[in-house]
Amino acid sequence: MSKRALKKYLAELRQEELADQLMDLYDRFPVVKEYYDFVFNPKEDKMVQEAKVKISNEYFPVKRKRPKARRSVAQKFIKHFIKLGVEPQLIADVMLYNLEIAQAFSADKNVPDAFFKSMLNSFTEVVQYISINGLLSDFKERIVQIFETTHNQKWPNEEEFSRALDIID
Structure with missing residues (x-):
């Protein structure tokens, strides 16, 4: 998927669907969890x-x-x-x-x-x-x-x- 297609897809999602996807990524991928842990508590x-x-x-x-x-x-x-x-x-x-x-x-x-x-x-x-x-x-x-x-x-x-x-x- 291209960056452009991803932007279009994300723009179509409702706020709660987007939040659900981010939480899923956070739970599934340790790299994403580590990134957000660093961003919010460096x-x-x-x-x-x-x-x-x-x-x-x-x-x-x-x-x-x-x-x-x-x-x-x-x-x-x-x-x-x-x-x-x-x-x-x-x-x-x-x-x-x-x-x-x-x-x-x-x-x-x-x-x-x-x-x-x-x-x-x-x-x-x-x-x-x-x-x-x-x-x-x-x-x-x-x-x-x-x-x-x-x-x-x-x-x-x-x-x-x-x-x-x-x-x-």
């Missing part, structure tokens, strides 16, 4: 804290022995937050937190090259996101700290991190 800080705990658990697990160190967990939260319309400052905070926790992890562990490439992608994304949303003044210190940590830990793709910073300039 507990953004709580959502961000939960995301940070889960991201941290990827690198420093509490219940299992081995860390999984998957970037995809953080990316999933970030995309979800963007889709919901969470404040850009909070999204940038989660993006930077992901890099900071990954760097803390890599300081002690021998990680594969794919890890460094993945973190470079995350760094490039956060620098672009912060630049686009005009948040540089809020997060410049953290970005510089992440860059300096790549230098101090002698990451193999340190030069690419430097190029990613050129976006800001």
